[in-house]
Amino acid sequence: xxxxxxxxxxxxxxxxxxxxxxxxxxxxxxxxxxxxxxxxxxxxxxxxxxxxxxxxxxxxxxxxxxxxxxxxxxxxxxxxxxxxxxxxxxxxxxxxxxxxxxxxxxxxxxxxxxxxxxxxxxxxxxxxxxxxxxxxxxxxxxxxxxxxxxxxxxxxxxxxxxxxxxxxxxxxxxxxxxxxxxxxxxxxxxxxxxxxxxxxxxxxxxxxxxxxxxxxxxxxxxxxxxxxxxxxxxxxxxxxxxxxxxxxxxxxxxxxxxxxxxxxxxxxxxxxxxxxxxxxxxxxxxxxxxxxxxxxxxxxxxxxxxxxxxxxxxxxxxxxxxxxxxxxxxxxxxxxxxxxxxxxxxxxxxxxxxxxxxxxxxxxxxxxxxxxxxxxxxxxxxxxxxxxxxxxxxxxxxxxxxxxxxxxxxxxxxxxxxxxxxxxxxxxxxxxxxxxxxxxxxxxxxxxxxxxxxxxxxxxxxxxxxxxxxxxxxxxxxxxxxxxxxxxxxxxxxxxxxxxxxxxxxxxxxxxxxxxxxxxxxxxxxxxxxxxxxxxxxxxxxxxxxxxxxxxxxxxxxxxxxxxxxxxxxxxxxxxxxxxxxxxxxxxxxxxxxxxxxxxxxxxxxxxxxxxxxxxxxxxxxxxxxxxxxxxxxxxxxxxxxxxxxxxxxxxxxxxxxxxxxxxxxxxxxxxxxxxxxxxxxxxxxxxxxxxxxxxxxxxxxxxxxxxxxxxxxxxxxxxxxxxxxxxxxxxxxxxxxxxxxxxxxxxxxxxxxxxxxxxxxxxxxxxxxxxxxxxxx
Numbered sequence: 001x002x003x004x005x006x007x008x009x010x011x012x013x014x015x016x017x018x019x020x021x022x023x024x025x026x027x028x029x030x031x032x033x034x035x036x037x038x039x040x041x042x043x044x045x046x047x048x049x050x051x052x053x054x055x056x057x058x059x060x061x062x063x064x065x066x067x068x069x070x071x072x073x074x075x076x077x078x079x080x081x082x083x084x085x086x087x088x089x090x091x092x093x094x095x096x097x098x099x100x101x102x103x104x105x106x107x108x109x110x111x112x113x114x115x116x117x118x119x120x121x122x123x124x125x126x127x128x129x130x131x132x133x134x135x136x137x138x139x140x141x142x143x144x145x146x147x148x149x150x151x152x153x154x155x156x157x158x159x160x161x162x163x164x165x166x167x168x169x170x171x172x173x174x175x176x177x178x179x180x181x182x183x184x185x186x187x188x189x190x191x192x193x194x195x196x197x198x199x200x201x202x203x204x205x206x207x208x209x210x211x212x213x214x215x216x217x218x219x220x221x222x223x224x225x226x227x228x229x230x231x232x233x234x235x236x237x238x239x240x241x242x243x244x245x246x247x248x249x250x251x252x253x254x255x256x257x258x259x260x261x262x263x264x265x266x267x268x269x270x271x272x273x274x275x276x277x278x279x280x281x282x283x284x285x286x287x288x289x290x291x292x293x294x295x296x297x298x299x300x301x302x303x304x305x306x307x308x309x310x311x312x313x314x315x316x317x318x319x320x321x322x323x324x325x326x327x328x329x330x331x332x333x334x335x336x337x338x339x340x341x342x343x344x345x346x347x348x349x350x351x352x353x354x355x356x357x358x359x360x361x362x363x364x365x366x367x368x369x370x371x372x373x374x375x376x377x378x379x380x381x382x383x384x385x386x387x388x389x390x391x392x393x394x395x396x397x398x399x400x401x402x403x404x405x406x407x408x409x410x411x412x413x414x415x416x417x418x419x420x421x422x423x424x425x426x427x428x429x430x431x432x433x434x435x436x437x438x439x440x441x442x443x444x445x446x447x448x449x450x451x452x453x454x455x456x457x458x459x460x461x462x463x464x465x466x467x468x469x470x471x472x473x474x475x476x477x478x479x480x481x482x483x484x485x486x487x488x489x490x491x492x493x494x495x496x497x498x499x500x501x502x503x504x505x506x507x508x509x510x511x512x513x514x515x516x517x518x519x520x521x522x523x524x525x526x527x528x529x530x531x532x533x534x535x536x537x538x539x540x541x542x543x544x545x546x547x548x549x550x551x552x553x554x555x556x557x558x559x560x561x562x563x564x565x566x567x568x569x570x571x572x573x574x575x576x577x578x579x580x581x582x583x584x585x586x587x588x589x590x591x592x593x594x595x596x597x598x599x600x601x602x603x604x605x606x607x608x609x610x611x612x613x614x615x616x617x618x619x620x621x622x623x624x625x626x627x628x629x630x631x632x633x634x635x636x637x638x639x640x641x642x643x644x645x646x647x648x649x650x651x652x653x654x655x656x657x658x659x660x661x662x663x664x665x666x667x668x669x670x671x672x673x674x675x676x677x678x679x680x681x682x683x684x685x686x687x688x689x690x691x692x693x694x695x696x697x698x699x700x701x702x703x704x705x706x707x708x709x710x711x712x713x714x715x716x717x718x719x720x721x722x723x724x725x726x727x728x729x730x731x732x733x734x735x736x737x738x739x740x741x742x743x744x745x746x747x748x749x750x751x752x753x754x755x756x757x758x759x760x761x762x763x764x765x766x767x768x769x770x771x772x773x774x775x776x777x778x
Contacts, residue, residue: 002081003052004045010072030056031071032064041068050081053363065362076366080337135370135389138341140310141292147308150230153184153191156207167309168383173198174206181384185308189235190227192305194384199473200226201501224536225380227301237300237317241277245300245317253530254510255318276325278314279303281334287312288338288365295379296335296342298353299533302379309383319533320349323356332364340367344392345378348575354392426458426539426579428468429636430627432608433538434577436569438545440584440597441613445623446643446654447583448483449492450613451541453654454581456498458539465656466639474538477531478505481519481547491649504535520550525568532576545582546598555599556698558720566606582607586614589697591690593628593664594724600698601720608632612664616640622657626664638662688725688733693740695720696755703754705747711754 001009008018008026016029017039024045030036033056042055056064069075149164157164160171160180173180175198183192195203209228229235237245245255278284280303284294294312297303299319306313316322316331342357344350354369361367369392372382382389424433431437431454441447457464461473483489485505493503508516509527517523531537542548546555554560573580584603586596593612597604604610610629616622626638640657695717696710703709717730725733734742734753745752 002045002050003079004043006078007043007052007054007072007074010074014072030068032056032067051363052079054079076363077337077339079363133391134373135341135368135391137388138293138311141287141312142307142310144308144310147184147186149184150186150189152209152228152230156182156191156209156228159207168386173203175202181386183305183308183384185304187307188227188301188304189231190229192225192227192308192380192384194225194381196385200224204228205501225384237279239277239279239317240281241275243276243317247300247534253318253534254514256513275327276317276322277327277330278316278334280314281330284312284314285334288335293339293341294335296340296357297379298343298345298350299378302343305380305383313379318530320345320353321529323353323360326360328360331360335361335365338365340365342367342369343379343382343389344369344371346371347377348571423632426471427454427464429630429633430464430466430609430611431539431579431581432632433471433579434573435608435632436566436573436580436582436606437609437611438582438584438597438604438607439611439613440586440593440628442586445613445615446641446652447613448480448543449643449652449654450625450641451543451581451583452489452492452498453496455503455539455541456493456496459499459502460497462497465641465654466636466659471538473499473502475536476503476539476541477535477537478503479519479524479540479542479548480505481544483543488651491646491651492653495646495649495651495653504537518550519548521548521553521565522550524548525565525572528572529576532572532578537576537578539579539581541581541583543583545584545603555603558600558602558605561600562602562606566603570606586612587694589690589694590686591694592687593668595687595691595694596668601722604629605722613641614664614667616660616662617667624660624662624664624667626662626667628664638664638667684729685733685736688729689737691721691725692717692730692733692737692742696740700755703745703747703752705745705752706754708757709743709745709754710757711745711752714751714753717753 011018011028016031019027019039026043027039028041028043029039030041044053054065054068056068144166147166154164162171168181168183171180173195178195178197180195193203204226234247247253287294292312295306297313297315299315303313303315316326344354370389371392372378373390374387376382376385376387426433439447455476457470458474458476461470463470480489509519509523511517549555553564569580584598587598589596594604608631612628613623613625616624622640622642624638625641627635637659640660641654643652644655646653700710700712703711740755742753742755745754
């Protein structure tokens with residue numbers, strides 16, 4: 001009896017109606033959506049795969065299929081003819097025959113029965129749980145007691161005065177004297193360590209292993225785990241398709257071997273072909289055949305941590321983004337018919353990973369989605385902090401994917417279940433955490449020196465210059481296209497009192513062959529994801545931002561800059577809870593500081609905070625650092641500062657002064673604070689005129705009605721204004737502009753504002769317009 005026949009037998013036994021369609025295909029009365037007088041569950045037998053497909057016509061999602069199976073008392077594994085999956089799923093000949101576990105003194109025991117408290121599948125009420133339920137770990141299935149220890153692990157244990165042991169062991173933290181947990185993994189070739197009170201970097205320093213400590217990313221108020229590697233060069237993760245992923249002691253990740261190639265002569269990014277297999281694929285396949293549960297995680301470090309406590313675990317290459325590089329049929333064969341426990345990281349990338357796993361494995365194996373409990377972020381956190389796991393909840397995100405066309409998938413936030421959070425700050429009311437901040441200023445005003453002062457304060461946690469309490473000390477990444485690391489950046493950091501051990505500067509970007517490539521955003525953005533996966537940067541400084549855009553990105557096109565640069569940066573900032581500080585030069589325009597930043601207004605639009613550094617009008621020795629835009633808080637006062645020479649380091653540092661009521665717009669216009677309201681109507685008009693002139697400079701096109709003119713449709717001008725100016729204000733600015741003579745025209749029903757390509761002076765008298773129609777009334 002095959003799986004199709006068994007399923008129909010269960011349906012009939014439960015008194016549900018079956019309507020045959022043809023051989024191997026039937027419509028079944030739905031056990032969930034009663035009364036279902038017209039049978040709505042489509043059941044199809046795939047003889048070539050020896051499995052049965054089930055589709056609930058009321059609910060095409062995976063959850064719908066699982067609800068039907070639960071109501072019938074079945075699981076996904078019952079949809080296969082063979083208990084271990086599709087018949088004939090032997091280890092592919094293309095996989096290397098060597099055992100990755102060989103030489104580690106480990107043996108595989110016979111399958112343990114899972115304790116009665118463990119649910120590897122979904123129990124009947126799991127979908128209705130209002131709060132996450134505790135997931136009880138299955139019994140270990142690997143005998144780890146024969147694993148050998150490295151010399152470095154023994155040395156670490158010696159320093160900590162604790163005996164080396166298998167699994168998680170406890171010692172006294174050398175920094176705070178509190179509880180320190182350790183876990184040695186022969187697969188990772190390193191020692192995991194965690195303390196609730198201390199930064200792992202500080203612990204590694206005390207152990208004399210800082211240079212060998214590769215750190216797992218952590219977030220604010222969440223546990224942090226580090227790994228001290230046995231080898232100073234790091235670790236190689238070897239896959240059975242000859243792919244090698246290398247993580248070195250400096251926490252850089254590279255890959256080489258099978259499936260890594262360039263996209264073509266004009267390509268700029270590495271392409272990972274969809275030919276890779278899961279980590280330890282043949283061993284995992286044998287575990288599935290023997291009935292062992294298998295953990296599927298988002299990275300090699302998490303997989304190797306689970307192996308070290310006796311559980312079979314695997315991952316796609318390079319973690320969360322690697323699911324798309326897998327050969328689908330190979331991954332499905334490896335896990336077919338098995339019990340998979342998928343550990344989802346607590347971040348946006350984890351939600352995306354979960355959807356990819358579901359798309360890849362639905363119908364091939366039984367999947368239980370879990371996440372680390374409490375403040376723990378991922379599997380390694382959960383193991384080292386002993387918080388354990390809980391069943392996965394959607395946390396307000398509803399994912400819907402069309403079963404026939406994946407391009408129709410979408411995600412909705414249920415506002416009734418989304419958790420409200422307050423904005424967190426690095427520098428209150430200036431630099432928000434996990435968001436984009438812009439710092440504008442002319443050359444020579446000290447933008448880069450201000451950025452180094454901010455970096456220094458983040459690295460040490462010292463108070464901010466306006467007197468607000470400093471943030472928790474954290475790591476900083478600096479990207480500089482203009483200054484030398486050795487003679488400019490480091491001296492400025494030293495002069496600002498930075499903790500240099502917490503600050504990194506990007507040297508080069510490398511391709512898959514280790515050759516340098518251009519440091520442009522199209523190449524840099526995916527590398528930033530990798531860097532933030534491996535480091536705990538809380539601030540990334542890009543100085544200057546425009547230098548990293550590259551020739552393929554038009555910085556003056558709003559759509560181009562938002563879609564290709566600002567949107568990906570925003571996603572990275574939120575995913576990794578990392579603030580981005582982008583430095584820009586001011587343009588040569590006039591008017592409001594909001595429109596003085598270089599490039600498209602979309603750059604400022606995408607940022608949540610925009611600051612500017614400008615000379616103070618009333619005193620040539622002092623400058624102002626002040627807000628230009630702040631979407632998520634109350635605009636603070638400006639702060640006076642000046643550059644002070646530091647002969648010891650051969651550079652300048654920032655000397656901060658007092659707060660002042662003078663705004664950045666006041667300083668740019670040369671108007672003292674006492675006179676700031678004297679010409680308010682004129683100021684608003686001049687700002688509208690400056691915006692219109694800049695908008696034309698960036699966006700004007702050839703007027704189709706007369707090639708002697710350039711212009712813009714009125715509706716496009718209003719779109720670029722984005723509510724900053726009303727229709728009447730812009731119309732008045734067009735009429736009253738003293739520097740540009742704008743004319744009106746009508747082309748095919750569209751109203752245009754135009755000006756001659758050869759601009760006449762405003763005093764030259766009236767000009768002949770290509771269209772004599774009056775401007776439409778606003």
